[in-house]
Amino acid sequence: MTNEVPAIQHPGETQSNDLRQRVTKTEPLALRTFTPSLALLDKSAGSYHWTPEGRKLADFSSGVLVANLGHNPTRWWRRVFDYLGVSNLDESQEFTPAAPLTAYNAVNSLEVQANERLLANMRAESGGGRMEQVLWAASGSEAVQKALWASLAYNPKRDVIVATRRGFHGKKGLAGAVTGSETDKERDPRVKFISFPMVECGDVDLRKQPLDLEPYQQELDKLSSEVGDRLSCLITEPYLGGGGSYHPQPEYLQLLQKFCRDHDALFVLDEIQSNFGRTGPMYAYTHYGVEPDIVCLGKGLGNGIPVSAAVGRADVFQALHYGEASDTWSANPLSSAAVLATLDEFESGDVLAQGQALAAIIEEGLLRLKTTGVIDKVRGEGCVWGIECAACGSHEPEEVANECVEACYLGDRQGRAIHLLGPLAGKVIRVSPPLTMPPDELREYMEVMHSILASLRLKLR
Ligand SMILES: Cc1ncc(COP(=O)(O)O)c(C=O)c1O
Structure with a gap:
């Protein structure tokens, strides 16, 4: 068929x-x-x-x-070309010395600059100390996959990943495993789902009214009693995007963060859709009053050039060994130039x-x-x-x-x-x-x- x-x-x-x-x-x-x-x-x-x-x-x-x-x-493209060193191509020459379009098994200065600029930007926006290292990837689902790999490696005795129902984190690998809910496909037994508030906004912005946290607390308490000592991490989004546009009250994300901190589990926030100003601030989490251990970035990060990243605690990422999260395209100079040019536009303009x-x-x-x-x-x-x-x-x-x-x-x-x-x-x-x-x-x-x-x-x- x-x-x-x-x-x-x-x-x-x-x-x-x-x-x-x-x-x-x-x-x-x-x-x-x-x-x-x-x-x-x-x-x-x-x-x-x-x-x-x-x-x-x-x-x-x-x-x-x-x-x-x-x-x-135009100015963004000009900046991308300038970073790459291809602004003034001399067509009489067969080849142009410019940034290599590979960084595999090597390092390029654009990658280092992109690391430092992105981390400085995130630290300045959030004021917290968890944004220490950048684990680059090419697509959003790969950034999520790498964030979850690192979380599982950080504490190998803990294998449970908590995800919020109707979330969308991508289709590949572990990103697919934490997407949706327990009922819609054969699931990875390590993933447990909890409810995400599906609040109506409309004429009256209900997000400005307090959320009754009790039902969510009860679900977390149940998880705690069932698998509390196996909790590796919890992944959620600032708002349900693919799930139909539900934007929660900040206290919901704060509750999830507190649960993670109380259980020594890592709090992973998927900002692939919301980063770089989509919800108002540069990163949505700064308005929710939380500081995740890992933030996943993508989409607007390169304004159209494929690039994504998991950004967060160095001690967590260091649980992965040489090469475990490497691939051909991560941190390639074209994506690094796009991130730098995009940061330039956000930092120097309005x-x-x-x-x-x-x-x-x-x-x-x-x-x-x-x-x-x-x-x-x-x-x-x-x-x-x-x-x-x-x-x-x-x-x-x-x-x-x-x-x-x-x-x-x-x-x-x-x-x-x-x-x-x-x-x-x-x-x-x-x-x-x-x-x-x-x-x-x-x-x-x-x-x-x-x-x-x-x-x-x-x-x-
Ligand atoms: C919140 C969120 N996470 C992850 C992804 C997956 O990104 P990609 O399609 O680049 O793999 C998406 C894509 O829409 C998304 O909205």
Whole structure:
């Protein structure tokens, strides 16, 4: 039995449709995640993409929370090239002496600079002393895998990893093992799950109201009595991203940290989605009043160049021996240059303030979407929000969510269109524009989204 499905096609998109068909033939379905638009992104700049037909799409996804600085910022690219030493290529020369595109079994100064700059940035933001070493990786799941390897090696007599239900930490290896919940696949017996608060935000921000910690404390007490002396680490996220945009009260994360400290277990926070300003501060944990033993970084860390890292306590990482967490791409000079250039942009500019200024515009615009009848709930903070679709007529919320994504892609009568990712957790659409989107343009596209969804409501009666 094969999983072949026909390529998605949209009327009038000759070049895009051709490429959609060719990719379907030449790549397995498993490499794609479902989206009803399957946009062909030909070129990107700032907060916009262009299709091969020249249609402009406002990017409400930032890639997948990657382009926090926007797509292809000129000064950032210039800095990346400068770090690599390829700013002024002399094409009359066959080869250009520049940073090597390998650091395997060797060291390059960009790697050392990236270590020192990232650690200094994290220490300055958090004021704590746990951010001592950087364990680089290429993808988010690899950073999580390395963080968990180190945690298990740190105290080999302890084998239990605690994870929070409906989290997303990646698909590979141990990252996959701590994703989801105990019921949805064959599980690694070392992983035990506890509940994550699924708080509604919407018109009244419930995060500002105290959370009843008792049920969570009870789950932790049960764990403690069952496997207390086997607890290696606990991994969670600052908010449930892939699980449908649930942002908890700070006291929840504080409770988890206290539990870890009381049980000598390591507290690992997956900030792959939230790092570099997505929720407001540079790192979300600084606003939650916690300091994890290991923080996993990715996505926005390289603004689009593949790079990730587990950052944290040196004594924990030193439990791993020579080469145990090494691979071909970790700490390669291209990723190090991207991290350095991204840090330069955050440290020398006002990106965080720009992002914070957008938060109120997004919140207001999304709450107004509820008047269309298509959106039921709104949750989020900073520049990362989720809108949960309502049932419309005979259409289930899941179907409505896909219709919304497609309608935004196809755009309004004036040709203004929005790029959104396929829904999360079935019915939640993420809205996460670049932190650098100009406020007036964001307001305009919030309005565009409102009118598209209002028309969709009429269609879905
Ligand atoms: C919180 C979180 N952790 C880990 C990952 C996995 O990252 P990657 O897809 O780069 O492996 C993701 C990806 O969406 C994520 O959102």
